[in-house]
Amino acid sequence: RRFNACCRPSRGGDPIDRTILMISYGAADGDACGILDDDGETASRRLPAHFVLMACCFAVNHGLSTVTLVVASSLLGDHMAFYGLAMMYSVAMLSSLCVTGPLETISGPKLCLVFGMALWCVHLAGFAAALSSSSVCIRWVVWIVAATSGGLAGGIVWTAQGVYLSMIASALVAATGEAHEDVTARLASIFSFVFLSIEVLTRLMFSALRAWGWPASVISVIFCAFASLSPLVLLKADAPWFMNTSSPRPAATDVLSEMRLHLQGTLALWVDPVLWLLSPTNFTFGFSAALINGYVNSDITAPMLGEQRVALMSAVVVVTAAFASLGFGVITNSVGKGPVLTLGALCFAYTPFAILALGCCSAWNWWVLTFYASQGVGRAVYESTNRAVVADHFSGSRVTYAFASCAFQSNFAAAICFLFQDIWHVDRLARIVLIFAICIPFSYYSMGFIGQCAKSASMDAWSGEAQHLRRDKLAAESDRP
Numbered sequence: 001r002r003f004n005a006c007c008r009p010s011r012g013g014d015p016i017d018r019t020i021l022m023i024s025y026g027a028a029d030g031d032a033c034g035i036l037d038d039d040g041e042t043a044s045r046r047l048p049a050h051f052v053l054m055a056c057c058f059a060v061n062h063g064l065s066t067v068t069l070v071v072a073s074s075l076l077g078d079h080m081a082f083y084g085l086a087m088m089y090s091v092a093m094l095s096s097l098c099v100t101g102p103l104e105t106i107s108g109p110k111l112c113l114v115f116g117m118a119l120w121c122v123h124l125a126g127f128a129a130a131l132s133s134s135s136v137c138i139r140w141v142v143w144i145v146a147a148t149s150g151g152l153a154g155g156i157v158w159t160a161q162g163v164y165l166s167m168i169a170s171a172l173v174a175a176t177g178e179a180h181e182d183v184t185a186r187l188a189s190i191f192s193f194v195f196l197s198i199e200v201l202t203r204l205m206f207s208a209l210r211a212w213g214w215p216a217s218v219i220s221v222i223f224c225a226f227a228s229l230s231p232l233v234l235l236k237a238d239a240p241w242f243m244n245t246s247s248p249r250p251a252a253t254d255v256l257s258e259m260r261l262h263l264q265g266t267l268a269l270w271v272d273p274v275l276w277l278l279s280p281t282n283f284t285f286g287f288s289a290a291l292i293n294g295y296v297n298s299d300i301t302a303p304m305l306g307e308q309r310v311a312l313m314s315a316v317v318v319v320t321a322a323f324a325s326l327g328f329g330v331i332t333n334s335v336g337k338g339p340v341l342t343l344g345a346l347c348f349a350y351t352p353f354a355i356l357a358l359g360c361c362s363a364w365n366w367w368v369l370t371f372y373a374s375q376g377v378g379r380a381v382y383e384s385t386n387r388a389v390v391a392d393h394f395s396g397s398r399v400t401y402a403f404a405s406c407a408f409q410s411n412f413a414a415a416i417c418f419l420f421q422d423i424w425h426v427d428r429l430a431r432i433v434l435i436f437a438i439c440i441p442f443s444y445y446s447m448g449f450i451g452q453c454a455k456s457a458s459m460d461a462w463s464g465e466a467q468h469l470r471r472d473k474l475a476a477e478s479d480r481p
Contacts, residue, residue, distance in 0.1 A: 047175070048190070051168045053237055055191045058113070058161060059198035061230035064223040065120035066199075067206050068127045068150070070314040073298040075131060075216055080143060082294060082418045088123075088147035088154070089286075089415035095155025096407035102262050103156060109163045110234065116156030117231035121224055123150035128220035155407055162403030165191065166391045182333060184391040185384075189329025192384035196322035203315035210311065262404075269401040274393050277447045278386070280439040281341065282406050284348045285382040286413025287433045291351065292317070292375050294421045295429070300361050301368055313372050320376025325384045337385050338444055344381025345440035350374040352430035352437075393447070 072081035103112045126146025130139045169183045202223070209219050269275055297310050305313070328340050351371045354360045361368060387403075394402035413436075417429060 047168050047172050048187075050237070051164070051187060052190065052194065054113070054161075054164055054234060055194040056198070057117070057230040057234040057237075058157065058191075059195040061117040061120055061227045062157065062195070063199035063202035064227040065124045065150070065153075067202055067223065067311065068124065068146075068220075069293055070203065070297065070311055071206070071216065072127070073294055074302045074310050076139070076143065080140065081298075082421050084143045084147040085290075085294075086415050086419035087144060088151040089290075089411045089418060091148050091151025092154035093151075093408050093411040093415060095152045096159055096404045096411065097155075097266055098263050099152065099155060109160050109167065113157060113160040113164065114231040114235050116153045116160060117227075117234070119149050119153035119156065121228045121231075122146070123153060124220055124224040124227060128217050128224060131215075131217035131220065151411075154411065155404075158407045159400065159403045161191075162387060162390065162406075163400050165387065166395065166399040166403075169391060170395065181388075181392050184388040185332045185337070186329060188384040188388040188391070189325055189332075192325035192380060193322055193329075195383065196318050196325060196380070200315045200318035200322060203311050203318055207309065207311035207315065262401075266401045266404050266408075269398060269405060274447055275402065275405055277443040278390060278393075278406065279409050280436050280443045281344070281382060281386045282409035283413045284345070284433060284436040284440060285378065285386075286410035287417050287429065287436060288348050288351065288375060288378065290414040290417030290421070291426075291429055291433060292371065294418055295426050296351070296368070296371055299426075300364075300371075304361075304365060304368065313368070316369055316372040317376040317379060320373045321380040321383065324377045324380035328380060328384055332385060332388070337389055338441065340381055340385045341389075341444050342441040344378045344385070345437045347374040347377040347381075348440075349434050349437035352434040355430040356427060356434070389444070 069085065072085060076084070103115065107115070123146045126142050126149060130143040130146060133139045133142060165184070165187055169180065169187055172178065172183050173180050206219055206223070210216065297313070301310055301313050332340055351374060354371070390402050390406055391399065421429065
């Protein structure tokens with residue numbers, strides 16, 4: 001009935017892809033057609049429109065809430081900021097493994113994303129309270145609570161956003177018949193541009209208000225009020241049916257069972273070599289972002305240019321990433337994802353190379369902009385191309401586990417970097433970033449070889465099974481009277 005109602009060839013797209021999409025994401029009988037209700041042309045308009053709305057809500061909430069990551073070390077002090085951020089990334093690491101999957105299964109990707117956005121607002125409110133308190137003890141307690149909330153939010157929203165992208169891409173492929181890789185590359189580029197463009201506005205706004213003499217605590221309260229609007233808008237928005245429907249998991253009926261199943265599913269995916277060949281980009285981004293937001297902001301930029309310009313420098317990262325992501329969306333369709341990932345690796349490697357080999361940075365002054373510009377290009381590769389690669393290689397329920405694992409990897413790297421910045425010399429952290437950056441292109445091109453081997457093994461197994469079935473059929477026919 002679902003095939004006849006929704007998957008007729010006249011409705012556009014591959015009917016088998018449509019059937020798989022509905023079975024995978026559990027469409028109810030009445031919602032079987034969902035947003036794919038007229039033809040491929042209608043779906044090609046409505047699905048991207050909803051995706052852009054999600055990207056805007058996500059960007060406003062995330063951009064306003066995560067300004068704390070940039071200014072924490074200069075406003076709270078290195079010791080408190082580093083340990084709080086290490087706590088945040090550690091919680092995000094565990095959240096991506098144990099919390100996000102069950103929450104997405106029980107509530108669906110849309111409500112999961114709304115809940116994560118609400119937690120970001122709690123994080124920002126806690127940061128404002130920590131800045132306002134005169135008691136060191138209270139500041140520590142409130143900041144740790146805020147960091148824990150931000151860690152939960154970070155683990156939830158990025159995994160849910162990855163599932164969002166994968167589901168919208170699968171629906172567009174089913175509706176229009178486009179190549180899956182082209183769709184994921186386009187959607188990732190759109191998301192990255194919207195996300196980074198809005199984030200740069202929040203950074204510039206914070207920097208401008210600080211330059212005008214506004215207290216950081218007051219700015220944080222205002223930002224928290226506006227950030228709270230985003231989950232409300234997304235909650236009220238009409239979404240495709242598969243964004244409001246949980247994936248069927250008949251063995252799980254309670255939260256603890258869901259957490260156990262998601263953890264088992266995520267850990268089971270870790271035997272897939274493709275996941276670990278994707279890991280250098282995630283580890284590099286985590287270490288590099290922590291190096292920039294920690295050591296570079298507090299020990300180089302703030303003493304050299306002033307604390308009020310730290311947020312301005314972080315805006316350079318976002319501006320560069322926003323425009324680079326648009327270019328990468330076009331370049332990827334022409335030359336593929338490998339050269340783009342290689343460019344990102346070179347940009348990630350620049351900051352540690354400058355620290356180790358160029359005698360950085362006593363008299364650099366405004367030349368420190370090059371650190372932020374190169375980080376912006378690397379971030380664009382991570383936010384767009386890298387996430388598109390993940391969506392290309394994993395599908396169905398595996399995509400949730402894949403994005404959760406990627407979030408775990410980047411959060412683990414950031415947590416380690418923040419935790420040991422007070423202990424390790426910066427040269428050691430720079431060497432770690434440099435080593436992972438060098439591994440990025442080699443690991444990506446290795447995926448093609450492993451993928452071909454896996455495909456060949458799969459075809460050999462299929463051929464052997466087909467021959468076995470044919471022999472059984474011939475034997476059964478020969479036994480007939």
